Amino acid sequence: MSRIRVLASALVVPLVAMAAAVTTGTAPAAAAGSTLTVDVARPFRPVTHAATGGLYGLAENSRPADSTLLPLKVNSLTQPAPGVGQRPNGQPPGGDSLLIAPQADRVGAGQYIRMPDIYPDFPYRWVSWNDWLAKVDTMVRARLAATTVTNVLGWELWNEPDYTWNTAAAGPFNDGWVRTHRAVRALDPLTPIVGPSTATYNRSxxxxxxxxxxxxxxxxxxxxxxxxxxxxxxAADIADYRNLESSLGISPRRLSINEYAAPAEVDVPGRIASYVAKLERGGVESAHRAFWYEYGTMNGLVVNNSQPTGTWWLYKWYGDMAGSMVTTTTSSTALDGFAAYDATRRTVNVVFGNEAGTNTVNLTGLGALGSSVRVTLLSTPSSGRFTAVTAPTTLSTTTRTVTNGQLSVSVPNMAATSAYQLLVEPVSGVPAYQQRYEAENASVFRAQRLTSSSASGGGYVGRIDNSGTPRTDSYVDFVVNVPAARAYTMTIGYANATGATATQGLAYNGGAWTTVSYPPTSAWGQFGATVSTTVSLRAGYNVIRLAKGSPYFAGGTGYAELDYIQLI
Known part of the structure; x- marks a missing residue:
């Protein structure tokens, strides 16, 4: 939460007016004629959908519907603590991390638990250290007792201490951090700790x-x-933090921007395209849309529990990305975008916006697509939080010639508030559905994304080596989309240099577990070996889990590394 949320909580009626203002357009627009350059030959990290997350994105009773979440490939969430008391914007408490955990698990999302949301008010009203430490004890013990919950990524000890910490009553925050950290660690030495969660980045x-x-x-x-x-x-904040971290002799920390976008921005697809582009370039592990209004809407992406808004389509395009994020640069302080290249389908997916007029997308490094490509341009409007958008608008579909691996696409009549998708693919077409899913693109829990020249797409997931507790269980969730309900042959690319057969559990859509066996291979990180099995999937989205440890699965053996799965 932020200072603006105090105003939002006090002025419930004007929120409707604010939504109307967003619909008519609040994102800044610079002069027309800007250029976004996409260098397909310069990948910089695997697609992980890092910025598809939300603060209080889910509410109890499966709100919003799974069908609205699966296409987005939700990376992670920040949810209130067990026994939540927080009443944002006057709503009843909701979004309890342990109660929404089954739904988050169904869609492959992890979650951070925000501990001070045990209090009902914002800014938080400090009571006493005895009260706070008793609450910490209760929250941690509740999580430890929830032995089927495996998707908790971390404890967020406080929220916006630069704004909400009561120094007069509780003493300096830095002392309070130490005290709270030690209290959590005394009970739970395994779950990562998250902080300091300041309202803004301030170096000093x-x-x-x-x-x-x-x-x-x-x-x-x-x-x-x-x-x-x-x-x-x-970009400057992240660079400054990394310099500060290094200067203090601190090893590089994982980085989360666990609230992004202001009330006048969060429902504006063009503006969000600019945020996502910069968050991806910054290399964050996760980023969460800020919460300003209602629970159970994925922060305004869904209306009536199951209908997409205009901004949902931007995240759907993001969710469709696979392979590697590729380098984008802009000539403008407004126009920006992000892009991915899926080498298995030879598809370039660009999402951009935040500027009006006629602008240009220049693509380079397209040699692998051939000399002729199909170019499809779509748009999604700034519809606000209460207006459903059943589909994006297809603006054009053309066949274009690629010269020296380059292509320039003019995009006329852009609206600064809208977002745009540019799809470039071979004229010969792509498979009817995505068949190969790289492990490094999947939801990875307590394992590690690594690189290898022999791996499909250059990346894989290794160190899948924990079992025995829901705080350290290691597993990989693949969110897949298939055209028909039927049995599919699932081929798994792997490596296993233990010298003996390794095993993992396989389950999909929360069903029964079976065991996958991986015969030994010559070396770690050296790929080419495969095993195959059969999975019966429903039409549309499915979640396939390969696990070393998971609830209701006794645990795998050995240390198989995962390269990809392929469904045919």
């Missing part, structure tokens, strides 16, 4: 915090702060 504040945490052995495992009203700050 962060330096004092990191120094104290370093000197007391209480550094967060995941560093986070909020970027709420100026995507142009993101």
């Amino acid at each position: 504040w962060m330096q004092a915090f990191l120094t104290r945490a370093r000197d007391t052995g209480t550094l967060p495992d995941i560093i986070c702060w909020h970027e709420l009203d100026n995507p142009g700050r993101i």
Whole structure:
């Protein structure tokens, strides 16, 4: 939450007016004629859908519907603590992390637990240290007792301490952080700790915090702060943090921007395209849409529990990305976008916006697509939070010639508030459905994305080596989309250099477990070996889990590494 949320909580009626303002357009527009350059030959990391996340994105009773979440490939969420008391915008408490965990698990999403949301008010009303530590004890014990919940990624110890911490009553925050960190660790030494979750990035504040945490052995495992009203700050803030971290002798931390976009931005697809582009370039592990209005809507992406808004389609295009994120650069302070290249289908997927007029997308490194390509241009409007958009608008479908691996596409009459998708694919077509799913693109829980020249797409998932507790169970969830309900042959690319057969559990859509066996291979990180099995999938989206450890599965053996799955 942020300072703006205090206003949003107090002024319930004007929220409708604010939504109407968003619909008519609030994103900045620079002069027309800008260029977004997409270098398909310069990948910089695997597609992980890092910025598809939300603060309080889910509510109890499966809100919004799974069908609206699966296409987005939700990376992660920040949800209130068990026993939530928080009443944002006057709503009843909701989104309890342990109660929404089954739905998050069904769609392949992890979650961070925000501990101070045990309090009903925002800004939080401090009671006493005895009260707070008793609440910490209760929250942690509730999580430890939830032995079928495996998707908790971390404890967020406080929220916006630069705004909400009561120094007069509780003492300095940095001392309070140490005390709370030690209280959590005394009960749970395994779950990562997240912080400091400041409302803005401030170097001097962060330096004092990191120094104290370093000197007391209480550094967060995941560093986070909020970027709420100026995507142009993101790159500089991340670079400054990395420099600060290094100067203090702190090993690189995982990074989450666990709230992004202001009230006037969060429902504007063009503006969100700019945020996602900068978050991807910044290399964040996760990023969550800020919560400003109602529970159970994935922060305004869904209306009436199951209907997409205009901004949902931007995240659907993002969810469709596979393979590698590729480098994008812009000539403008407004126009921006992000792109991916799926080498298995030879498809380039570009999403962009935030500028009006006629602008240009220049693509380079297209040699693998051939000399002739099909170019499809779509748009999605800024519909606000209450207007469903049943489908994006197809603006054009053309056949274009690629010269020296390059192509220039003019996009006329852009609206700054809308987002646009540019799909470039071979004229000869692509498979009717995505058949190969790279492990590094999947939802990876307590394992590691690694690289290898012999791996499909250059990446794989290894160190799948934990079992025995829901806090360390290792598994990989593949969200797949198939055209028909039938049995599919699933081929798994793997490596296993243990010298003996390794095993993992296989389950899909929450069904029964079977065991996959991986005969030994010559070396770790050296791929080419495969095993095959049969999976019976429903038409549309399915979640396939390969696990070393998971609830209701006794646990695998050995340490097989995963390259990809392929469904035919």
